[in-house]
Amino acid sequence: DVKVTQSSRYLVKRTGEKVFLECVQDMDHENMFWYRQDPGLGLRLIYFSYDVKMKEKGDIPEGYSVSREKKERFSLILESASTNQTSMYLCASRPGLAGVRGELFFGEGSRLTVL
Amino acid sequence: AQSVTQLGSHVSVSEGALVLLRCNYSSSVPPYLFWYVQYPNQGLQLLLKYTTGATLVKGINGFEAEFKKSETSFHLTKPSAHMSDAAEYFCAVSGNTGNQFYFGTGTSLTVIP
Numbered sequence: 001d002v003k004v005t006q007s008s009r010y011l012v013k014r015t016g017e018k019v020f021l022e023c024v025q026d027m028d029h030e031n032m033f034w035y036r037q038d039p040g041l042g043l044r045l046i047y048f049s050y051d052v053k054m055k056e057k058g059d060i061p062e063g064y065s066v067s068r069e070k071k072e073r074f075s076l077i078l079e080s081a082s083t084n085q086t087s088m089y090l091c092a093s094r095p096g097l098a099g100v101r102g103e104l105f106f107g108e109g110s111r112l113t114v115l
Numbered sequence: 116a117q118s119v120t121q122l123g124s125h126v127s128v129s130e131g132a133l134v135l136l137r138c139n140y141s142s143s144v145p146p147y148l149f150w151y152v153q154y155p156n157q158g159l160q161l162l163l164k165y166t167t168g169a170t171l172v173k174g175i176n177g178f179e180a181e182f183k184k185s186e187t188s189f190h191l192t193k194p195s196a197h198m199s200d201a202a203e204y205f206c207a208v209s210g211n212t213g214n215q216f217y218f219g220t221g222t223s224l225t226v227i228p
Contacts, residue, residue: 004158031214040124042205042220043159056214090158094216100209101147101166104216106158 003027006091006107013114019078021110023091030096032074033104034058034066037088046089049074050096081114088112117142117208121219129227134178134193136222138206141187147209148189150180153221154202162204165189176200201226 007022025032031050035043035058045058047066055066063085067075074093078085088111092104122137140146147166151159163174170182176199180191189206206219 006158009156033214033216040220043218045214045216048214050214058214092159100211100215102209103149103161103164104159104207106151106160108158109156111156 004091004093004105004107006089006110008110009108011110011112013081013112015082015114017081017114019081019112019114021076021078021089021091021112023074023076023107024072025074025093025105026072027093027095027105028071029093029105030071031094032068033092033094034064034074034076035090035092036060037090037109043090046076078112081112083114086112086114117146117210117215117217119206119208119217119219121204121206121222123222124220125223125225127225127227128196130198131195134191134196134200134224136191136204136206136224138180138189138191138219139187140189140206140208142208146182148180148182149207149209150174150178150189150191151205151207152176152202153205159205162191196224196226198226198228200224 004025034046049055049068065077091107120139149164150162163172165172165182173179
């Protein structure tokens with residue numbers, strides 16, 4: 001069965017802390033994504049990676065960075081967390097071979113609260 | 116760029132009634148269209164997708180959607196709502212490259228007993 005695993009379901013951090021959100025997929029997918037989800041705004045793309053060490057900014061990259069050292073793992077980093085980064089974070093992967101016909105496979109989400 | 120519009124951010128139906136969730140898209144041809152469901156505090160799960168072929172697409176949990184090119188629509192339906200259908204539903208369209216996947220803002224479905 002296809003699996004995208006996000007390491008932390010719920011996190012509470014303090015303003016200014018460095019936060020790591022980890023995502024691992026077991027499907028050998030080339031493409032991986034980080035979205036944030038806020039009520040009324042839907043899903044907004046933060047970063048996208050199409051290969052190891054390759055990344056592209058999404059619609060809202062400010063305040064975030066990413067790391068992809070291995071194909072199966074895609075990490076989202078908040079260098080200095082702020083209260084406006086309180087949100088639900090969703091990781092997803094997509095097979096490269098399927099191209100634009102392929103769907104995204106999502107993890108369970110990480111709900112981050114910054115105090 | 117592609118975009119997706121979901122009409123109605125909140126929809127309420129009675130248990131056993133028809134579910135109709137509306138989605139319109141703007142896309143270059145051909146569009147690849149998707150419906151996802153999200154239960155509270157969970158990730159998104161694929162309900163169904165249209166890529167090519169038959170325009171009426173059947174998905175999981177009794178849902179189906181019809182691709183209507185002339186109306187640029189991909190509405191989601193289910194003949195009889197069940198309490199377990201209460202969730203957030205997202206329509207999405209795939210863009211021209213692998214990183215492009217555009218979501219609507221979602222429709223929250225409430226099922227009234």
